[in-house]
Amino acid sequence: MACFFGAYVKIVDMPKVKSTFTLLRLVFNLFKPEHQQIFYPYIIIVFINLLVLETLYFAPRHPLSSFFYPLIGRIWGAEYLHYPMDLMLLPKLFYYTQVIIFLFVSSFLTAIIADMVAAINNEKQVNFGASFQKSLPRYIYIFLYSLLSLLLLESFDYAYGLLIQRVHQIHSTTGIYFCLKKLVFFAHPYAQFLYENIATALLIYVPVLVILEKKKFIGALIDNFKTICGSFWLTLTLVLVPTLGYLPLLLMKNNIGNLVEMTSPEVQVVALILNIFVTTGINIFIMASASAYYLYKKENL
Amino acid sequence: MKKLILILTAILLSVFALLTSLSLNDGYTAQRELWRINQKLYYIASYNESTPDNAINQLTDRYHDFINKHSKTLYANQAQLMLGDLYSLRKNYSQARSEFQKAICENKELSAQGEFAIAKTYELEGNQEKALSIYKSIIQYYPLTKTGFFVHIYLARHNATGISQK
Numbered sequence: 211m212a213c214f215f216g217a218y219v220k221i222v223d224m225p226k227v228k229s230t231f232t233l234l235r236l237v238f239n240l241f242k243p244e245h246q247q248i249f250y251p252y253i254i255i256v257f258i259n260l261l262v263l264e265t266l267y268f269a270p271r272h273p274l275s276s277f278f279y280p281l282i283g284r285i286w287g288a289e290y291l292h293y294p295m296d297l298m299l300l301p302k303l304f305y306y307t308q309v310i311i312f313l314f315v316s317s318f319l320t321a322i323i324a325d326m327v328a329a330i331n332n333e334k335q336v337n338f339g340a341s342f343q344k345s346l347p348r349y350i351y352i353f354l355y356s357l358l359s360l361l362l363l364e365s366f367d368y369a370y371g372l373l374i375q376r377v378h379q380i381h382s383t384t385g386i387y388f389c390l391k392k393l394v395f396f397a398h399p400y401a402q403f404l405y406e407n408i409a410t411a412l413l414i415y416v417p418v419l420v421i422l423e424k425k426k427f428i429g430a431l432i433d434n435f436k437t438i439c440g441s442f443w444l445t446l447t448l449v450l451v452p453t454l455g456y457l458p459l460l461l462m463k464n465n466i467g468n469l470v471e472m473t474s475p476e477v478q479v480v481a482l483i484l485n486i487f488v489t490t491g492i493n494i495f496i497m498a499s500a501s502a503y504y505l506y507k508k509e510n511l
Numbered sequence: 512m513k514k515l516i517l518i519l520t521a522i523l524l525s526v527f528a529l530l531t532s533l534s535l536n537d538g539y540t541a542q543r544e545l546w547r548i549n550q551k552l553y554y555i556a557s558y559n560e561s562t563p564d565n566a567i568n569q570l571t572d573r574y575h576d577f578i579n580k581h582s583k584t585l586y587a588n589q590a591q592l593m594l595g596d597l598y599s600l601r602k603n604y605s606q607a608r609s610e611f612q613k614a615i616c617e618n619k620e621l622s623a624q625g626e627f628a629i630a631k632t633y634e635l636e637g638n639q640e641k642a643l644s645i646y647k648s649i650i651q652y653y654p655l656t657k658t659g660f661f662v663h664i665y666l667a668r669h670n671a672t673g674i675s676q677k
Binding site (some may be wrong): 246247249250253257260261264265268270271272273274275292293294474 | 512515516519522523526527530534537539542543546547
C-alpha cells in the first residue's frame with residue numbers, strides 16, 4: 211500500500227488546524243533537492259512571466275513600440291507611452307497578460323504538481339517530463355477549471371464592487387454607518403485577499419481530481435465539492451496559510467505610490483518581479499498541499 | 512536543475528541586452544534623464560525661498576549638460592523650457608526669456624509653450640501690454656496647439672484681473 215511521503219503520520223482528527231500544519235510541514239519537506247524536478251513548473255512559470263514582463267517593460271521603446279504604440283495610445287492615451295507613465299501602466303498591462311498566461315500555461319503547469327506529489331507518495335522518482343506527458347490529455351479540463359476559477363473571482367470582485375457602490379450612497383459623516391463606509395473602503399484589498407482565497411479553496415480539488423483520478427471536468431467538479439464537504443475549513447486553512455506570505459507584497463502594493471515617490475518609478479517593476487516569484491511559489495505550494503491532503507484522505511479514510 | 516536555471520536566466524538576460532541595445536537611441540533614456548532632473552526642479556519649486564544658490568547652480572549645470580548631450584532632440588527644447596522655469600522661479604526674468612526663446616523650434620506645441628512662458632515673464636514683471644501682444648500672437652500663429660487653445664481660456668479668466676482682450 212502506498213504510504214504518505216514515506217512516513218505514516220497519524221492524524222486522528224483531520225479537520226483540526228493542528229493537523230493542517232503537520233500536513234503543510236510535510237508538503238514543505240517535499241521541496242528538497244532529491245525531488246528537484248518538482249521545481250520545474252515553478253521555474254518555467256516564473257521564466258514565462260519574467261519574459262512577458264520584460265517585453266512589456268520595453269513596449270514603449272524601439273522596436274517593440276511599433277506594435278505597442280497604437281495599442282496603448284488608443285486604449286489608455288499617448289501619455290502612457292512615455293516615462294514614467296509607462297511604468298504606472300505596466301502593472302495593469304501585466305495583469306491582463308497574466309490572466310492569459312494563467313488560463314493557458316500556469317494553471318496546467320501548476321496542476322502537474324499533483325502528479326508529482328502522487329509519484330513521491332508512491333515512492334517513485336519525480337519526473338517532470340513524464341508527469342507532463344501524462345497530464346497533457348487533461349489539458350482542456352484544467353483550462354476549464356482555470357476559466358471557472360477566474361469567473362468565480364470576477365463575480366466576487368463584482369459583488370464587492372456592488373457593495374462599494376451601495377456604501378457610496380451613505381452620506382453620514384459620523385456614527386456606525388460612517389464607520390461601515392470607512393471599513394468597506396479601507397478593507398477592500400484585504401477583503402479581496404480573503405475572497406480570492408475562498409474562491410481558490412472552493413475549487414482547489416478540481417485539478418487534483420482531473421490529474422490523479424482522470425476525471426472529466428463536471429465529474430471532477432462534483433467530486434471536488436464532495437471532498438470539500440466536511441473539510442472546508444481545513445482546505446481554506448491549507449490555502450490561507452501559504453498565502454499569508456503574500457501579505458508583505460500586498461502591503462507594498464497598497465503603498466506603491468509612496469514608495470515610487472520616495473525612490474523611483476522603477477519600484478513598480480521590482481514589485482512585479484517579487485510578485486511573480488512569490489505568487490508562483492504560493493500557487494505551487496497550495497496545489498501540492500491540496501494534492502497531499504487529497505491523497506492522505508483517500509488513503510486514511 | 513542548475514543547468515535549466517542557467518539557460519533560462521541567460522535567455523532573459525540576452526533578451527534584455529538585445530532590447531536595450533536596440534532601443535538605445537530612441538529617446539527613452541533621455542525622457543528618463545529629463546524626468547529625474549525635472550523632479551529636482553519641482554522639489555526646489557516647493558522650497559524656493561530656502562534653496563541655496565549652489566543647489567540652483569548645480570541644477571542649471573545638469574540642465575545644460577542634458578541640453579548639450581541631446582542637442583538635436585526635442586527633449587533639449589523641453590529642457591530649455593524647464594531651465595527657463597528655473598530662472599523664472601528665481602525672478603531672473605531676462606535670463607528666463609532667453610532660455611524660453613531657445614526652446615522655440617519647428618515643433619509648434621513646444622514653440623507655443625515657449626512663447627507662452629515668455630509672455631508670462633512679462634506679466635510677472637508687470638508689463639501687461641507686451642504680455643498681451645504675445646498671447647495674441649500665440650492665438651494667431653499656433654491656433655491648433657494645446658497652448659493655443661488654452662490661451663483663450665487663460666485670457667478669459669484674467670479679464671477681471673488685468674489682462675484683457677481689447
